[in-house]
């Protein structure tokens with residue numbers, strides 16, 4: 001068996017890339033699971049990019065047009081008229097992408113695990129037997145613990161966090177996501193309540209299972225009303241290089257993940273587009289350069305995370321007072337971009353009054369962010 005491109009990993013990014021490449025290359029996807037979906041993931045994707053990337057309406061479970069931010073002692077709300085993000089069914093999204101890729105001529109090897117490279121070939125374990133597949137080009141889209149990244153000798157400098165998420169039955173405001181920033185409940189990350197509908201929400205956080213349990217109690221959601229539990233991990237940092245010889249990494253495998261929210265689906269897909277252009281031009285060296293937007297966002301997100309980890313809860317309360325002011329809320333409501341947090345931060349910091357108040361909380365906030 002010989003292919004132009006062998007994609008290792010049939011998650012959202014690998015399947016998306018398979019669709020992009022199908023017209024110009026002979027492509028195969030290797031996926032270790034026997035079916036799609038099942039990964040811990042809230043499935044929130046910015047509405048604008050969802051449309052731009054051509055993702056399917058049928059995977060959308062809910063439309064979110066606002067957020068309520070809670071700290072320990074206060075809250076504020078931002079909203080827009082139109083949906084800013086969608087909450088999607090991961091399995092439906094992955095399966096839709098895979099079905100279209102097959103229709104475009106891509107071969108799928110399900111329940112098949114990539115083990116490593118030998119003599120330029122991919123060694124795969126498939127239903128009890130070992131096979132070798134040869135390709136001109138290999139892409140690791142195999143997630144945060146990428147075997148391909150290890151096999152190509154990529155260097156990782158990152159903070160890895162475990163994520164815990166439940167689906168819980170309760171009563172929720174359907175088009176608003178809740179974001180809780182309370183370091184006494186969880187010192188590692190914010191906590192979220194993302195409604196699937198009025199009756200069910202995905203509630204989660206990164207850090208520890210204890211933090212999620214504390215939050216469920218505080219939010220008065222009964223542990224016995226949980227109908228699904230999932231755990232996964234994310235990596236915030238850098239993994240280099242993204243391409244070496246005839247191997248490239250994309251998606252979580254390359255840590256193309258927003259450290260502000262742990263969202264990785266859109267950034268992975270944007271980089272998949274860049275990888276396609278580089279492959280078509282035969283200039284793999286251009287791949288990382290073409291991902292400049294994602295790199296800038298990841299770098300901003302890492303600095304934002306440093307700021308967050310350096311703030312005590314009292315500082316967070318003061319930041320909440322500033323962000324909850326009418327001036328800040330108006331900026332967020334009119335200019336916030338779901339996938340461009342740098343732009344949102346700049347819009348806020350351009351206002352002299354807000355800037356002066358934030359500097360008073362901590363001068364390092366501004367130095368670190370800009």
Ligand SMILES: Cc1cc2nc3c(=O)[nH]c(=O)nc-3n(C[C@H](O)[C@H](O)[C@H](O)COP(=O)(O)OP(=O)(O)OC[C@H]3O[C@@H](n4cnc5c(N)ncnc54)[C@H](O)[C@@H]3O)c2cc1C
Pocket residue numbers: 008009010011012013014030031032033039040041042043044045112113114115141142143144146147163164165204231232233234250251252253257262263264265266268
């Ligand atoms: C709790 C939690 C909540 C999240 N919420 C969001 C969110 O709301 N929005 C968002 O955008 N992102 C979210 N993320 C991040 C998101 O899940 C990832 O960014 C996204 O899944 C990346 O897609 P991917 O295709 O690169 O990798 P993955 O989804 O990890 O897919 C990799 C695929 O490769 C396969 N694979 C792995 N190893 C091998 C191997 N050796 N051989 C063959 N196949 C292999 C895996 O089975 C998997 O199917 C969340 C993550 C967590 C943990």
